[in-house]
Amino acid sequence: MIFNTFSFLFVFLPCVLVLFYLPGLRRFRYITLTASSLVFYGISGIEHAVVLCLDVLWLYYFMTRENFQKNKILLFVTIIPPILALFYYKYIGFFFRSIFGIGNSEISEVFSVFDHIVLPAGISFFTFQAVSFAIDRYRGDIKEVPSFSRVFTFITFFPQLVAGPILRFSDIDGALARLTTFKLTAHFMSRGIGYIVLGLAVKVLIADTLGHMIEDYAVDPGAITPLSAWFTVFAYSFQIYFDFYGYSLVAIGLGSLFGFSFPKNFDRPYNALNPRDFWRQWHMTLSFWIRDYLYIPLGGNRSYVRNILIVMALCGLWHGAGWSFIVWGLYHAMLVIGYHAGRTTWDKFPALVQIAVTFFLVSLGWILFLFDFAQAAAFVQSLVGHGANGIVGPTLVMWSFLGLAAVVAFGIRLEPLAENNHTGIWASSILQILLAVLFVSTLFFLDRSETFIYFRF
């Protein structure tokens, strides 16, 4: 199930809220949330919900062993099966093809059976969450072993299950502990509405519209004009941003309706002054996860270049099982290392130039997200004017819409609006009207809305 559907907004969510807040069911709130989350997840395939449950059961069984803390073997025993499940579902086909199949079509065909494995949505997200939980417990950051229902709720909670934010247990431990006594206040409710409406609006009204604008160009990337190709670069850059940003806002809003305050996942990343800052402002919970559980254990800044290359390549691989994703990760590694080497010069440029160059470089990188290698090569030909020029270029309306997306991405800070905590009567009233208009406008476009791009990760 996805957030941008009528069935979620008008059937699933209201039902879960009613069950959650029914006075007689207060003490069953963990069960309510867990069961709802499994319905939310299992509706697209029971097998995947079973994998999720097994992950949690395995994790909880081992991390409640007495000598779990400081016992490295137990830690590995705990985290290896969820990682193996991730490997099986996401990477096994890619792995076999890459190791044995390159240049050998017969062997490739033998291993093509693994290409048909259906990837459980969000497996990369909940696996990372489970692993971080085990490591935090091992390190002693989680002092007391939480109850099973709390852990189950933490991993499976539907707002963040499929595409993050990647939570640490400490992020929501307090809210989980207070779950059975939580009372929905106007603050949580108005905040929830603000985040959900704005998240849906940027996803459905901006990201999906941009997606529809470039879908013809993406079909045959070698047969478009340079103008169309550059339009595609920037339109896709804004599409992927608003798509994932929109999801994260909705997730935060949904969390708020149940008393949770999720950490923010984006901090205007396209306003970043350099590639390093970009990663501090884009998909922040993943960046911090990689920093804390990968980069620092590898030695951190002591072997800066090597570690950045490793973690960014793995970051690329996390996004998708393909060489293009690894190359995308390495491309970002080069940007970060390049900035690190020349930052004294870079930092002397005006902020506007730094932002523009960073945005340009990041946007070029997304080509590897949109296309495989062969398509990307053809697309680059189109970018430099060597394409077949088969499709009509973007219209004035399309450029105008791209401009609007740029204004929202660079110029408008949505979170203060989403917090919905204005006290002045006029400001507050206008905001409620604006939110209502945005929400109803979103409903008009729900039927053509696409699945969130990050769901496939």
Next chain:
Amino acid sequence: MVKVLGFFVCTLFLIASIGYVTTRLPSADPFSVSDTDRAIDLRYYSLFQIATLKQQHAAALDTPYDIGLFGNSRILSVGRSDLSLEKCSVFNFALSGQSFRSTVELLERLAAQDALPRTAVVSMDHFELQMADNPQWIPIADRVYRFLNDITYAVQSDIASVRDAARVVWRFVWTETLLFQQIFEVAFFYQSVSTYFDLHSLEEVGTEASNALSYRNDGSWDSGRPSSDGAVDVLARTTAQILLPILQLDLDRLFNLARDNNFTIFLYESPLHHESSDLLDVSPSSFANADRQLLKAACAEAGIQCLTAPIGAFLGSSGWSDSSHPPADELGLWLSMQLARVDPGCAT
């Protein structure tokens, strides 16, 4: 809390406004054009609007139609020219995508407006199709009323079970969700706003018509579906959807209406393409059998002429758009023969 209420009030106001706009009707009667070949484009009109336009058209006449055709897309393409009954005035009241429940509802509304045809030809979906949706074109208050009525009947009926009652509830919820979604279709909303502000004259409606989904002035349509020159996919067996107590309720409503309003009903179970018929009519499912038995018994009790499947032997193999949509000309010819037996008494 004022903020939250403010948001919900604004949202409800907007949704209610949109809902209101989508129920407005064009100022002219599109079926009043005299040119029989003229295409009337109603593709952006809701079922509610089309149903109301058809009712208003019939109610505006001084003398009622001799023959009215009722059902859904399986009879909707049958026009006046397909029936070889030159003396009869004919109007097709069928509504696309609707079930027998909708036909009963429409007849009741026509009766209330004194606009019933002298003879109502009712096409019931073949029972193997198990079409049983609630009417989607009546106002929300009436839908709720019908729902309460259905529940009461399902609870009180001797042949109803708790499961039937639960399915009545589910069907109501499902229909309402569907209808709620429909008001947020951009093209449909645009057309509704155009209608609301009277931006289209009837002339424009006529000239904009395309072959797909265009109506004729006798209420029938050209569905635009390609017709096959022989084979069509054989109909797959389905699961039971029709609830016997609700079928009983609808038949009671229909036959009471006929008794109180003194009009003739000719009811038939819509035919299947012979390949599907060979499979499904030869060894019918138990639920189709049960439905058919109930219909036969009710018709016999009310003295209404009803024809149940299989009735498709008279139809050829070509011209069908799928296994349950017969060609209009052949169906029209067959209906003419049947109506001649009923003696609709046209032009008397």
